[in-house]
Amino acid sequence: MLHLSRLTSLALTIALVIGAPLAFAAQPAPAAAPAPAPAGTAATTKAPLPLEELRTFAEVMDRIKAAYVEPVDDKTLLENAIKGMLSNLDPHSAYLGPEDFAELQESTSGEFGGLGIEVGAEDGFIKVVSPIDDTPASKAGIQAGDFIVKINGAPTRGQTMTEAVDKMRGKIGQKITLTLVRDGGTPFDVVLTRAIIQVKSVKAQLLESGYGYIRITQFQVKTGEEVSKALAKLRKDNGKKLNGIILDLRNNPGGVLQAAVEVVDHFITKGLIVYTKGRIANSELRFSATGKDESEAVPMVALINGGSASASEIVAGALQDQKRAVVMGTTSFGKGSVQTVLPLNNDRALKITTALYYTPNGRSIQAQGIVPDIEVRKAKITNEQDGEYFKEADLQGHLGNGNGGADKPTSSSKAKAMPQDDDYQLAQALSLLKGLSITSGR
Structure with a gap:
């Protein structure tokens, strides 16, 4: 082992x-539009250059070059200054060098x-x-x-x-x-x-006959398409309409905003999914369902935990507000900001926070997270062996069932190991789904 x-x-x-609390706009955006001018000020008026601060910056740079224990070139000092300028805005804005920018593109x-x-x-x-x-x-x-x-x-x-x-x-x-x-x-x-x-970001399987399980590990460009295929495969493997679906978003750090919208769209028929608000014009976005629900409206549980961030929270929040799924687990990470990637002209880019996103009911998740409908904390499952009790069907000469059907003696066969066997939260989600299925008459 x-x-x-x-x-x-x-x-x-x-x-x-890229660190768990990362999410960004679906595509690199063009250079951000300038913020609106304050009331009473002409739109063309530019703020004066902060000359005193620029003099201080030049002096600091000069002192470092002259006095630092080892020689430092101008390029290194300026790149470090840019990194500091971005990193001090918030934890998610950053200056991306060529390698970091390439890795970001690869991960999405x-x-x-x-x-x-x-x-x-x-x-x-x-x-x-x-x-x-x-x-x-x-x-x-x-x-x-x-x-x-x-x-x-x-x-x-x-x-x-x-x-x-x-x-x-x-x-x-x-x-x-x-x-x-x-x-x-x-x-x-x-x-x-x-x-x-x-890299496939979606895994799916039947936990039991009638009950499908879909896990999304991160939100990539093709995640929505993969969820669509997963739903089709679950229906095919089950041979008939499912009784319920578990969508597992635990420890999903987020990713592409558009992918989160596409995933929710596979589970609802109408209504708002998410909207964003920011200072620049193209940060004001609203995303709604297109009516292509591929889940056949079967009962649904969404699993989240403290590692569910950003795009994961968009999905969980939308399903919760639209009363489409019971959200179970523990409170999510609480990253409710959107980062836009602004490419520069030298294989570098800025990843900058441009907006906050809101659930259909107008909730901002920033620094609060999604609170589950049913809190279920992680726990260990200890499977105790059921005593090998003798049953009526084991007794020699027992009577048959008057209504017909095969006898059910003590079983000695071992069931195939399944994910819910040692995952307490998943086992609880499956139990809830079975209850919902029974009460809904499925």
Whole structure:
């Protein structure tokens, strides 16, 4: 069993996770329009330059260059000044250098050049948690449990997870050599070619006959489309209309605003989903349902927790206000601001907070979060063995059932392990769904 001092399962298929409280506008926006001029002031009037502050800035820069213990070039000082200017606005505004900007684009698109390996750390080594289907790693025969001891000949022992991941990611078509150790055997090399890795943000399965489970790990450009496919698959696997759906948004850090809108649109027939308010003209947006509810209006539970942020809160808040789902779990993170990515002309960008979003009922989630309808805290499930009680059907010569039907003796078969078996919140959500299904006559 993989032992991690802090369980870290990074995926080479997933762009480095941008801190949990991140969400941004669906697409990079054009340069922001200037704020309206104050009343009584001509719109063309510009504020005077803060000359005194600019003189202070120039003096500080000059003093650092002259007195700092090591030489510092102008470019470094100016970039640090820009970073400070953005980071001190709020926790989510930032200056993105070329690498940060590229990683942001990768995380929202769900595609980048990689190998397709989920990895973890164990005893200072990098260990394969799982190769992902139809990727260079799975095609090369890499297996869960393999240790990656070298990357292009350089030992991995002592490297951080981030360092190892950065080395394995790269340009599409480039070759990379991994040295692996399997089951304590002799090290061997595997040569792989980096390819486009598509990350699915949605997972779905039937928990029991009639009850579907959809988990969204983050909101990417294609998440809405993936939820649509997940609903269709659940209906097909069930063979008939579902009795209920659980939408799991726990530990989902957010992502693309438009994707959150599309997800809600799959579950409601009409009404407002979310609206935003800000200072610039294009920050005033309203999103409403298009009437393409693909869930067939079956009972629904949405799971949230303190790791559910931003776009996750948009979804949970809309489903709650529209009385479409029972929201269960614990209070969400409370990030109710929208970040717009403003590309600059040198592979850099500004990620700047431009608006606050509001649920259909006008609630701002900022610094408060979504409070669940039913609070269910995380807990451990201890499965006690039911005593092997003898039943009437086990007795020799027992009478049959007068109304027909097969006997039901003591069962010795073990049920297949399911996600709800050791997930208390999920088990509670499933129990609630069953109750709703019974009372609604489904």
